Amino acid sequence: MVRSNSLVKKAAGVAQDVAAINFIASSKPLKEALKSANLLKTLKFNTLISGEHGTGRHTLASLMMPDVPCVHGDDAELYTFIENSPQLIVDDIGKIDLYPKFFQTLKKHGTQIIAIADETINLGEYTSFFSVRITLPPLKERPEDIIPLAEKFKMEALHLFGEDEESEFELDHEKLDISGNAYSLRKSVFLQYLASKIGKDEILDLMEAYITCHLDEGEEIYRRYLYLYEVPLIKAGTKRFKSQLKMSQVFGLNRNTLRKKINEWKEYL
Template sequence: MHKSNFEFLTYDPKIKAILKGLSLTSSLFVSSIIIGKTHTGKKTIVRNIFPKAIFIDSSKPQEVKEAFENYSEIVLYNFENIKNLQELDFNNKRVVAIATEVQHLNIDDKFAFIYHLPELKDRLLDVDLLINKFTKSIKKELMVEKEITIDNNNIDLSKNIKSLKNSIYKQILYKNISKEDIEEILFEYFMDTLDGKNGYQDNLDIFEKPLIKAGLQKFKSQLKLSIVLGINRNTLRKKISEHDL
């Protein structure tokens, strides 16, 4: 596992290479670009290796131009939106660009080092590290003291670190919620949505569907679940079909 002088933990060899490369060139006047999907950690890496650099939004040409006139160390984020690349003189500058994609840009003559940051779905060993890290910080933030086990199979990686963190928030909140909390949430929901002439029937699925779904997963048997719920098996089968479980 790689651990640099800032908190970016990784087992991934590609990430280790990026960290090493940027660190080795952090005092040189050379330019680098990191390319990767949103919320993969690009800006976190750069911000910590280049803490004194000025960060400029590349989609604002005038701000980019002024930064090149006044600073020697510049971080250009949203680089995929840059408008005036060919006008910029990278000589005697330390420029680090951050982009989601650059197919439409001619970058080879501007950057000495081009790094590609993999998505979390391709860094599964790092997912466990991030789950442990965010679980601790979120529990502290929410003042949750009891032991909570995160279900790794229920983690959303579609938006990388952003969706992973949201998944952990949800799991911790759900596992720490009380009956009173649920009643209050439902109260607010019904205050906003209750209307019409068939409100009771229209909202029964809010109770029945999660109850039956949880029971099926917990007891693995319709017979056992029908006994626990106090209903006959035919009624249970009908409810399972109604709720498409």
């Protein structure tokens, strides 16, 4: 099917708008990366985007080259894409076996590329092939982006489960996980949302499923899994009542017993 130029331009514009919306840039490093991306959209420069997984490399590449193929470095069809595509996004360039063949083929066909790589990539003499190199820092080095990105994921969760954007669900910023950048952050936001909506029966079902998967014939099974109940209870009590005295009164426990419980599960608290 032949697509008209107007439809192609419209599709590219939509893809570009989506990429721009998804690329959260509140920190200085990402503002600079976004500025560079916008400048490079109309320039035929080969660009290398590197960084950890989940730092926004693919979103930035899509913003710079909307509506172009994206092929993995170890894809069997890589060279077919190069031969037939004036522009190309190459994901995980570090997986390419033969750099000489790869770069020679790019030069032969005049294919402009954006390459996506891990932060540790070493291209040796071929580094100079890329006129522009952009490195995206991990989230831990750009805290200004964490909350805006978390709020974006919160909106994703609300839309996914049919909630209104005015939902009373509020994020607990202390429980946001950025160990895996955007991937772990999105997961922690979704888990917070689900935790705010889950009921008693669902909690019991989840605990049963977890214990069933991890149950073995070891000793003291009951005692080993007791922390799944007691740790959340102690955490919630600490957050709500602030003092061990008040907690012991509400829980109906002797203060010494409560202290023993806290000390017993200290690795989880």
